Amino acid sequence: MTNKDEVIVCRCADVKLSEIQELIKDGCTTLDEIKRLSRACMGQCQGKTCRNLIMQELSKAHSIPIEAIKPSRFRPPVVTISLGSLAEEDNHEK
Amino acid sequence: MKNKASVVIVGGGITGVAIAYELIKRGVKDIIVLEKNTLSSGATGRCGAGVRQQWGTEMNLKLSIGSVKRFETLQEELEYPHDIEFSQTGYFMPAYTEKQVEQFKKNITLQRKFGLHVEWLEPSDCRKVVPIIDLKGLMAATYYDKDGHLNPFHTTQAYAMACRRKGVDIELFTELIGIKTEHDSIKAAITSKGVIECDSIVNAAGGWSQIVGNMAGVSIPTYSERHQILITEPIEPLFRPMVMSFYHNFYTQQEPNGAIIMGIGDPNEPKEINVDSTYLFLQKMASVVTTVLPPLKHARVVRQWAGMYNMSPDKTPIIGKTQIKGFYLACGFSGHGFMISPMTSTLIAQMMTNEPLAIPEIETKLDLGRFERGELFVEPSVV
Ligand SMILES: Cc1cc2nc3c(=O)[nH]c(=O)nc-3n(C[C@H](O)[C@H](O)[C@H](O)COP(=O)(O)OP(=O)(O)OC[C@H]3O[C@@H](n4cnc5c(N)ncnc54)[C@H](O)[C@@H]3O)c2cc1C
Ligand code: FES
Numbered sequence A: 001m002t003n004k005d006e007v008i009v010c011r012c013a014d015v016k017l018s019e020i021q022e023l024i025k026d027g028c029t030t031l032d033e034i035k036r037l038s039r040a041c042m043g044q045c046q047g048k049t050c051r052n053l054i055m056q057e058l059s060k061a062h063s064i065p066i067e068a069i070k071p072s073r074f075r076p077p078v079v080t081i082s083l084g085s086l087a088e089e090d091n092h093e094k
Numbered sequence B: 001m002k003n004k005a006s007v008v009i010v011g012g013g014i015t016g017v018a019i020a021y022e023l024i025k026r027g028v029k030d031i032i033v034l035e036k037n038t039l040s041s042g043a044t045g046r047c048g049a050g051v052r053q054q055w056g057t058e059m060n061l062k063l064s065i066g067s068v069k070r071f072e073t074l075q076e077e078l079e080y081p082h083d084i085e086f087s088q089t090g091y092f093m094p095a096y097t098e099k100q101v102e103q104f105k106k107n108i109t110l111q112r113k114f115g116l117h118v119e120w121l122e123p124s125d126c127r128k129v130v131p132i133i134d135l136k137g138l139m140a141a142t143y144y145d146k147d148g149h150l151n152p153f154h155t156t157q158a159y160a161m162a163c164r165r166k167g168v169d170i171e172l173f174t175e176l177i178g179i180k181t182e183h184d185s186i187k188a189a190i191t192s193k194g195v196i197e198c199d200s201i202v203n204a205a206g207g208w209s210q211i212v213g214n215m216a217g218v219s220i221p222t223y224s225e226r227h228q229i230l231i232t233e234p235i236e237p238l239f240r241p242m243v244m245s246f247y248h249n250f251y252t253q254q255e256p257n258g259a260i261i262m263g264i265g266d267p268n269e270p271k272e273i274n275v276d277s278t279y280l281f282l283q284k285m286a287s288v289v290t291t292v293l294p295p296l297k298h299a300r301v302v303r304q305w306a307g308m309y310n311m312s313p314d315k316t317p318i319i320g321k322t323q324i325k326g327f328y329l330a331c332g333f334s335g336h337g338f339m340i341s342p343m344t345s346t347l348i349a350q351m352m353t354n355e356p357l358a359i360p361e362i363e364t365k366l367d368l369g370r371f372e373r374g375e376l377f378v379e380p381s382v383v
Helices: A017-025 A031-038 A051-062 A083-093 B014-025 B058-077 B098-113 B123-129 B152-166 B206-215 B279-292 B294-298 B341-352 B369-373
Strands: A008-010 B007-010 B031-034 B091-095 B119-121 B140-144 B169-171 B176-182 B185-191 B194-197 B200-203 B223-232 B242-245 B250-254 B260-264 B300-311 B318-321 B327-331
Touching: A008 A017, A008 A051, A017 A031, A017 A051, A031 A051, A031 B152, A083 B279, A083 B294, A083 B300, B007 B014, B014 B031, B014 B152, B014 B327, B014 B341, B031 B185, B058 B098, B058 B152, B058 B341, B091 B098, B091 B123, B098 B119, B098 B140, B119 B123, B123 B140, B152 B169, B176 B206, B185 B200, B200 B206, B200 B341, B206 B223, B206 B300, B206 B327, B223 B279, B250 B279, B260 B279, B279 B294, B279 B300, B318 B341, B327 B341
Parallel strands: B007 B031, B007 B200, B031 B169, B091 B242, B200 B327
Antiparallel strands: B091 B140, B119 B140, B176 B185, B185 B194, B223 B260, B223 B300, B242 B250, B250 B260, B318 B327
């Protein structure tokens, strides 16, 4: 199984390597653009697993060092929390 | 970057790129779009991306109906190789007070005059459309199945790619820092990467529109207001339409992949540029949404973020000319600029190329001058 199309870059959001490469071809130069268009890095782990792989692709495609690529932001909450528990907290505070 | 252009558009959100597209489609050459960050980095990339036609005035009905017509065929028109994910899963708008019921009745009469088959739902019908809604306090609802949503990143990217193919220069990471005028006419755009001589500048700067206005000496009464939003993990399909309650001031929708997005307005939000997210929002949002749609208490929040509404004093967009020749405004969208962007961009392009306007009355109803004349626009159906 060395078919490039089958390589999954982001397991949480199910994004293939070929999709990332296509977006780079379409003109994306930053991780943020790729994240928004592909939903990679937007899964449960928020990119802890996939973002380095994508940064490597960007670095290769644009011949820039990986340190020059701005990592995307981690959005709160850092761990998932249910709406039910949040609502309870709100009711307690009232 | 070129140092000459016919038109410089400030802002790489949906409004800016759509205007560039409508202009080049009409044969205007030498267009440059300036974006200080990346495409969709402003409100566009942070928005709920809902598209509704259930409005309460002729103006907003015309803007939104015309835009939905364009969205239906936009992907083909722009020859976009990916999916802009336009889907018409409807908007469900519940009423909780007598006053809202009265208003919705008036709205629906007007909406039907415009050919929209909006449905009137008694409480007993509501669960057919939103099976998980709690009926407590619910007095009626309206539902229109041709409202919907689309993917804001892909829609912006689709316009941008079509623009680039046709020859528009989109300059990312390039900030407009000043505007040169002479005898009340636009002369040049001063950017962080050099000066561009030009005849026209379009202010499509979203939450920063008032700052760009000042650069040309035009005072725009818009201000920015933070709005927060969250998304949950994907769960089993529970409801299809966007649920939007004016009473609770929130909206929520389950996306095709099962994740649920939701946002709620905060009446105490200060007027300032701010995109921080807060824990308080999570609690407030959760408390309201689980009251109206109780099964959502099991959904788990994965991410939250915030964006800015660019508010105008009457919560209605400012689309039009200014006292400076060649300086155009497309701003103050007050939280619904995404859904009308096809019409906004068409109107600005028509204005700039002296074509007859698709909605002629915008010249006197949505212009900047209305605030000075004291002719505020009144739309009863905004959150
Ligand atoms: C949480 C939230 C939910 C929303 N939900 C909906 C919805 O469901 N439906 C809907 O229709 N609308 C919704 N909106 C509103 C919608 O997002 C906006 O009205 C719309 O995206 C405005 O697009 P724009 O292109 O005019 O502005 P923006 O997308 O904000 O773009 C302006 C751009 O200008 C750039 N810029 C600013 N100043 C300069 C400068 N000096 N030089 C260069 N570039 C500059 C910014 O970086 C920015 O990218 C929502 C907004 C928020 C915040
Ligand atoms: S692997 Fe991409 S978000 Fe988790």
